[in-house]
Amino acid sequence: MTELLVKNACVIDPLRGINGEVMDIAIRNGKIVEEVSDAAEVVDARGMLTMPGGIDSHTHICGTKVNFGRYMSPEDMRAGRTPRQGAMHATSGYSVPTTYGNSYRYSVMGYTTLLEGAMAPLEARHTHEEFSYTPLQDTMANTLFDGNWGILEAIRDGDTKRVAAIIAWTLSAVKGFGVKLTNPGGTEAWQWGKNVTCIRDPVPYFEVTPAEIIRSVVEANELLHLPHSVHLHCNNLGTPGNYTCTLGSFGLIPDLNKKRQTLYATHVQFHAYGGSGWKDFCSKSEPIANYVNMRPQIVIDMGQVMFGRTTTMTADGPMEFNLYRLHHDKWSNHDVELETGSGIIPVIYRRKNLVNSIMWAIGLELALLTKSPWQCLLTTDNPNGAPFVKYPEIIALLMSKRYRDAEFATVHPDTESRVPLPAIERELDWHEIAVMTRAGGARALGIQDLGKGHLAPGADADVAIYPLRIDEVDPAAEYQKVIDGFSQTEYTIKRGRVVARRGECLVHGSNATFWVRPKVPENYDMGKDPDFIEKFDRYYTVRMRNYPVQDEYLTRSRCIETEADL
Amino acid sequence: MIVKDAVCPFCGCLCDDIEVEVEGNRVVAVTNACELGMTKFMGEKRMKNPILRDGNRWKDITYDEAIRYAADMLLSAERPLLYGWSGTHGEAQCVGVHMAELIHGVIDNTSSVCHGPSILAIQEVGHPGCTLGVVKNRADLVIYWGSNPIDAHPRHLSRYTRYAEGFFLENAFRDRKVIVVDVRKTETANIADEFIQIKPGGDYAVLSALRAIVQGKVDTIPRTVAGVTRAQLVRVANLCKSAKFGAVYFGLGLTMTQGKYKNIRNAIELISELNRHTKFTISAMRGHYNVYGSNEVNTWMTGYPFGIDFSRGIAFYNPGETTAVDILARKECDAALIVGSDPAAHFPRRCLEHLADIPVVQLDPYPNATTAFCNVQIPVAVTGIDAEGTAYRMDGVPIRTRRVLSTDYLSDEEVLSRMYALMQEAS
Ligand SMILES: [Zn+2]
Numbered sequence: 001m002t003e004l005l006v007k008n009a010c011v012i013d014p015l016r017g018i019n020g021e022v023m024d025i026a027i028r029n030g031k032i033v034e035e036v037s038d039a040a041e042v043v044d045a046r047g048m049l050t051m052p053g054g055i056d057s058h059t060h061i062c063g064t065k066v067n068f069g070r071y072m073s074p075e076d077m078r079a080g081r082t083p084r085q086g087a088m089h090a091t092s093g094y095s096v097p098t099t100y101g102n103s104y105r106y107s108v109m110g111y112t113t114l115l116e117g118a119m120a121p122l123e124a125r126h127t128h129e130e131f132s133y134t135p136l137q138d139t140m141a142n143t144l145f146d147g148n149w150g151i152l153e154a155i156r157d158g159d160t161k162r163v164a165a166i167i168a169w170t171l172s173a174v175k176g177f178g179v180k181l182t183n184p185g186g187t188e189a190w191q192w193g194k195n196v197t198c199i200r201d202p203v204p205y206f207e208v209t210p211a212e213i214i215r216s217v218v219e220a221n222e223l224l225h226l227p228h229s230v231h232l233h234c235n236n237l238g239t240p241g242n243y244t245c246t247l248g249s250f251g252l253i254p255d256l257n258k259k260r261q262t263l264y265a266t267h268v269q270f271h272a273y274g275g276s277g278w279k280d281f282c283s284k285s286e287p288i289a290n291y292v293n294m295r296p297q298i299v300i301d302m303g304q305v306m307f308g309r310t311t312t313m314t315a316d317g318p319m320e321f322n323l324y325r326l327h328h329d330k331w332s333n334h335d336v337e338l339e340t341g342s343g344i345i346p347v348i349y350r351r352k353n354l355v356n357s358i359m360w361a362i363g364l365e366l367a368l369l370t371k372s373p374w375q376c377l378l379t380t381d382n383p384n385g386a387p388f389v390k391y392p393e394i395i396a397l398l399m400s401k402r403y404r405d406a407e408f409a410t411v412h413p414d415t416e417s418r419v420p421l422p423a424i425e426r427e428l429d430w431h432e433i434a435v436m437t438r439a440g441g442a443r444a445l446g447i448q449d450l451g452k453g454h455l456a457p458g459a460d461a462d463v464a465i466y467p468l469r470i471d472e473v474d475p476a477a478e479y480q481k482v483i484d485g486f487s488q489t490e491y492t493i494k495r496g497r498v499v500a501r502r503g504e505c506l507v508h509g510s511n512a513t514f515w516v517r518p519k520v521p522e523n524y525d526m527g528k529d530p531d532f533i534e535k536f537d538r539y540y541t542v543r544m545r546n547y548p549v550q551d552e553y554l555t556r557s558r559c560i561e562t563e564a565d566l
Numbered sequence: 567m568i569v570k571d572a573v574c575p576f577c578g579c580l581c582d583d584i585e586v587e588v589e590g591n592r593v594v595a596v597t598n599a600c601e602l603g604m605t606k607f608m609g610e611k612r613m614k615n616p617i618l619r620d621g622n623r624w625k626d627i628t629y630d631e632a633i634r635y636a637a638d639m640l641l642s643a644e645r646p647l648l649y650g651w652s653g654t655h656g657e658a659q660c661v662g663v664h665m666a667e668l669i670h671g672v673i674d675n676t677s678s679v680c681h682g683p684s685i686l687a688i689q690e691v692g693h694p695g696c697t698l699g700v701v702k703n704r705a706d707l708v709i710y711w712g713s714n715p716i717d718a719h720p721r722h723l724s725r726y727t728r729y730a731e732g733f734f735l736e737n738a739f740r741d742r743k744v745i746v747v748d749v750r751k752t753e754t755a756n757i758a759d760e761f762i763q764i765k766p767g768g769d770y771a772v773l774s775a776l777r778a779i780v781q782g783k784v785d786t787i788p789r790t791v792a793g794v795t796r797a798q799l800v801r802v803a804n805l806c807k808s809a810k811f812g813a814v815y816f817g818l819g820l821t822m823t824q825g826k827y828k829n830i831r832n833a834i835e836l837i838s839e840l841n842r843h844t845k846f847t848i849s850a851m852r853g854h855y856n857v858y859g860s861n862e863v864n865t866w867m868t869g870y871p872f873g874i875d876f877s878r879g880i881a882f883y884n885p886g887e888t889t890a891v892d893i894l895a896r897k898e899c900d901a902a903l904i905v906g907s908d909p910a911a912h913f914p915r916r917c918l919e920h921l922a923d924i925p926v927v928q929l930d931p932y933p934n935a936t937t938a939f940c941n942v943q944i945p946v947a948v949t950g951i952d953a954e955g956t957a958y959r960m961d962g963v964p965i966r967t968r969r970v971l972s973t974d975y976l977s978d979e980e981v982l983s984r985m986y987a988l989m990q991e992a993s
Contacts, residue, residue, distance in 0.1 A: 064962055070865045072688050074883055077869030083879025084667050092869030092881050099866045125964040129956065130866050191700055192810065193845030321841065330692035331838060337699025539733050541699040541725065543571040546582045546965055
């Protein structure tokens with residue numbers, strides 16, 4: 001039995017309604033408990049800001065395309081190197097760090113749970129392999145269904161239950177967590193070098209539209225009672241005027257779930273653009289945020305862009321090719337048979353560039369104009385908008401109008417006429433930041449009942465203690481202190497152990513992976529469905545028996561079983 | 567007993583539809599595999615136990631002794647080299663990286679003498695690729711450039727291209743065109759629809775000509791380019807542009823001939839250009855069944871696919887300096903651990919002369935050319951036969967190999983983990 005007592009913590013724990021109360025946190029065997037014995041090891045938090053461990057609800061850290069981002073970018077690997085030291089292995093990389101690099105840097109920032117934003121089922125084993133070398137965070141993977149042939153055919157046949165059955169079989173087989181649609185229909189079209197422009201374009205051959213895919217998969221997701229909602233990367237990412245497409249997609253979504261949203265729309269900054277071309281490109285954060293404010297069934301994340309070098313990587317192959325045509329740097333693409341694809345290119349976001357400056361403003365606007373922080377979570381779509389190490393700066397920007405103004409003075413001068421940002425006075429408070437970086441993520445992912453995102457007895461003892469005195473620091477004025485405070489915890493506690501202290505990781509952790517196994521009736525078991533099996537055998541190049549990810553690949557397996565309504 | 571859907575641990579095709587019939591813990595029949603795979607499954611004579619060089623003789627030693635010998639050798643080395651890795655499973659490769667990091671060694675895999683230049687090209691211009699099934703189901707044009715699958719990847723043609731069924735092709739054999747580009751008429755060229763014969767060393771020029779034609783600059787092309795007529799080049803460029811889905815598979819005939827990485831860079835840029843007209847992909851025909859896995863493991867753990875030098879604590883990558891042949895040729899290396907490869911069969915003589923001068927430990931189930939350079943050889947289980955583990959197919963699809971026999975041999979991962987544990991204790 002190991003016991004730990006965190007004393008004098010200034011706790012913000014939004015899911016329990018605690019906002020800045022000084023209290024003790026008792027931990028036994030990796031869980032939060034009511035009290036511990038006198039023998040417990042004591043950590044004195046000395047009134048420092050203490051919150052549940054951070055949860056990144058959309059990041060790219062592990063798997064085929066992330067690793068290809070490293071593979072093709074020795075210049076990025078050279079841009080961040082640390083040697084083996086103490087319990088820490090050597091790390092490389094700035095925008096796409098090695099797995100240890102990701103894990104240590106997130107841990108130092110107090111993050112204990114990460115959702116990998118996109119996993120191709122056929123290559124799931126790779127994602128899980130990298131998860132096990134991401135030792136200091138619990139992990140889970142969004143599983144890509146945007147171009148899944150079985151699903152496209154079932155939608156064409158109007159059979160939503162079969163859609164659900166294929167999702168159920170696949171999630172169980174590849175140990176996936178959530179249902180991800182990336183440019184639905186577009187990734188299949190891209191295997192012919194084509195794309196869909198918005199939600200009404202039919203997908204070649206399959207003759208279903210993105211709108212039909214979104215609606216049907218949302219319904220199927222709820223039939224399966226999955227913890228997380230459908231996780232959508234809208235069509236038409238990154239193009240001027242795409243906000244109408246985004247609003248059109250949001251408009252497809254009924255309110256089907258009492259406990260959480262029905263749609264999680266990711267990196268909405270990239271989908272909130274006005275204008276008819278790059279010349280009149282402008283922010284449409286207002287109509288998007290207004291729409292979200294009226295629809296509790298929708299949660300978004302920011303996808304904030306920060307200036308500097310990074311690597312873009314997404315399952316959205318056609319979008320990456322368009323970016324390549326703009327930037328003319330190197331380009332990688334990787335289509336995955338019967339399922340999806342991905343693309344990668346390096347980019348630099350520049351203050352001197354008008355479009356980049358507008359993008360920077362839009363992300364902030366979305367967070368400031370969305371009234372409820374539960375509906376807009378803090379992300380950069382790491383590393384697409386910026387590497388996650390920029391989160392502390394984003395927090396400071398959201399908390400300080402003065403900081404925003406100071407930064408605004410350095411961006412392209414024409415930005416002012418294209419964005420509402422300068423007129424927005426709102427400054428987020430500590431509690432709102434806690435929602436956007438942990439509690440909101442736990443609720444949106446549906447993992448709060450599994451002990452994530454809060455510090456109630458029974459919860460996983462994942463705790464972040466930041467060297468910040470919220471009664472002393474004025475975030476509106478002292479934004480540098482906010483940045484410093486969130487950059488490096490005093491203590492990061494994971495499963496009841498201190499894993500990071502003042503920038504140094506102290507143990508070699510062993511992470512858990514959450515995955516979902518929906519139970520379906522026999523006649524919906526695709527593993528026994530003759531048509532499904534026949535197509536699999538004929539068109540995949542991997543045998544069906546060799547497709548599922550074996551238990552060996554999960555360091556700690558946390559399987560969530562659900563009962564499907566089929 | 568018949569083991570179905572076994573995974574063939576021979577080439578980068580990583581065929582996973584093999585049926586292996588086992589009787590009395592011996593493989594007696596293999597179905598679906600090619601000659602090469604069949605031979606591997608049927609097995610050669612394996613080494614029984616670890617051996618230690620004792621003057622001109624070999625002495626049998628125990629696994630404990632052999633592992634201790636290797637750990638001591640690596641710990642006392644100033645510039646240890648950990649080389650090979652393409653013939654073992656990913657889990658063992660991971661231990662290898664940790665080891666290299668611990669002892670500040672150099673870890674390199676066989677791609678440095680194989681598709682290393684291809685990787686360098688990708689690091690400059692990227693890689694438009696796809697999984698093999700995308701080609702199988704869609705490609706109406708396949709180009710083998712400097713690669714001869716009938717010899718090196720026999721089932722590539724039947725599983726993914728020439729003889730494969732494809733979802734979007736009504737009659738795949740008729741509707742799919744195959745072009746072979748090579749310096750000599752290979753066996754694969756015999757089954758192609760079109761053969762382009764290039765004069766040795768002319769690949770770069772031919773690629774440049776094709777790029778120019780695709781860009782619409784036919785006038786700039788001389789009547790022949792490296793032995794290929796302008797008429798043929800124009801015909802082929804048009805075939806490419808009018809294909810619905812094209813795929814290029816290149817081999818060492820493009821990577822390791824005059825121009826090297828520049829050839830690959832040119833080929834990739836041609837493909838990027840073609841993507842402005844239609845859909846095109848390009849991929850390397852990777853040789854060993856898990857050489858790509860070794861690149862993947864190295865990359866997520868160190869940031870680089872091969873040739874990683876930990877001598878300064880951080881991971882440092884500079885092919886040509888931190889790759890095995892260079893470290894041996896410069897006589898820097900003072901101890902070598904070889905896993906899952908046979909450098910003595912491939913390395914230049916200068917490297918082998920140095921290898922003969924330093925202590926060498928090899929993990930390999932069979933005696934091979936490198937055995938002659940070893941101080942100790944440790945026989946291990948064969949991944950895909952008596953050991954399970956992860957391998958990455960040439961297109962990046964990871965597959966877990968099956969165990970078809972149970973033997974007492976330790977796997978590479980087990981041997982290396984024990985070695986690593988001893989090294990951790992000591993440091
Ligand atoms: Zn993303």
